[in-house]
Amino acid sequence: MSDLLERLRGRGWRMTAQRRVVAEVLDGEHVHLTADEVHARAVTKLPEISRATVYNTLGELVTLGEVLEVSTDRRAKRYDPNAHRPHQHLVCARCGAIRDVHPTGNPLSALPDSERFGFTISDVEVTYRGLCPNCSASA
Amino acid sequence: MSDLLERLRGRGWRMTAQRRVVAEVLDGEHVHLTADEVHARAVTKLPEISRATVYNTLGELVTLGEVLEVSTDRRAKRYDPNAHRPHQHLVCARCGAIRDVHPTGNPLSALPDSERFGFTISDVEVTYRGLCPNCSASA
DNA sequence: TCCTACGATAGACTTTGTCTAAGTCAAGTA
DNA sequence: TACTTGACTTAGACAAAGTCTATCGTAGGA
Structure with a gap:
């Protein structure tokens, strides 16, 4: 399209x-x-x-x-190219496969003011790492 | 030491x-x-x-x-070198300054099973991005 | 159609990191 | 202490990802 x-x-x-x-x-x-x-x-x-x-x-x-x-x-x-829907990434540590994932809640809310050190935070990136089904089967 | x-x-x-x-x-x-x-x-x-x-x-x-x-x-x-205490990072998008931060809760719990696609997740990295006090003052 | 500024090109260059072959040395042994 | 050995170090070549530059080409407006 x-x-x-x-x-x-x-x-x-x-x-x-x-x-x-x-x-x-x-x-x-x-x-x-x-x-x-x-x-x-x-x-x-x-x-x-x-x-x-x-x-x-x-x-x-x-x-x-x-x-x-x-x-x-x-x-x-x-x-x-999936820039219009906020999402995070799940990565296989062995083969490098990447999936888009959608965690619940806003990851920003986990960071209290006292841990922001006066920064103006505009973005959070979360990367989950582990083994995909294929790689954990053959591990 | x-x-x-x-x-x-x-x-x-x-x-x-x-x-x-x-x-x-x-x-x-x-x-x-x-x-x-x-x-x-x-x-x-x-x-x-x-x-x-x-x-x-x-x-x-x-x-x-x-x-x-x-x-x-x-x-x-x-x-x-701060490998013995779990933490995440807060990065200034302009000057690159990095601070260790300690979010509350376990970031893994935000990812429901239905979003894990059979992966065995072992690690989560969170990077907060924004402007540090210096850089947001001079922006 | 013609112009012109913006975009495309090849290839040199930079940065970050890895590899290799040969030389060096820490630490165990006597 | 001197010897030995395999692990460690070195310089420099190499590689991968990305940026820069000078030049050429062309999209789109007049």
């Missing part, structure tokens, strides 16, 4: 073949791709697209709030 | 000048240093120490459970 493309165009985003391809790769996928994976998929649709453009475009999509950057893993950032 | 050194020696850790220096750098600091920062401080005490040794030693301290790896920032891992 081109909801994403429509929204971007509506915001005055200059549309180019490269940007369209990157947006399409993310839009169709309910997964968490690295920049390199996005590039690999984009290349199949538009062989000349460069790594720098993929990085630039991902960065813009993040700035626009259409895509979230996820750092469940120290190696590479991942890009999560 | 050399609590840390004593514990390490007690575990049969072979003591070398390099390891002592790395342990001392961490032991004295209630902060969150990157590997490079640890190396920089170690070099002032032992100029010949190499980067590889610092990485090796930090890795061993993590394996031994004496130091925690913290990834509040995508650029570099940070090493937290």
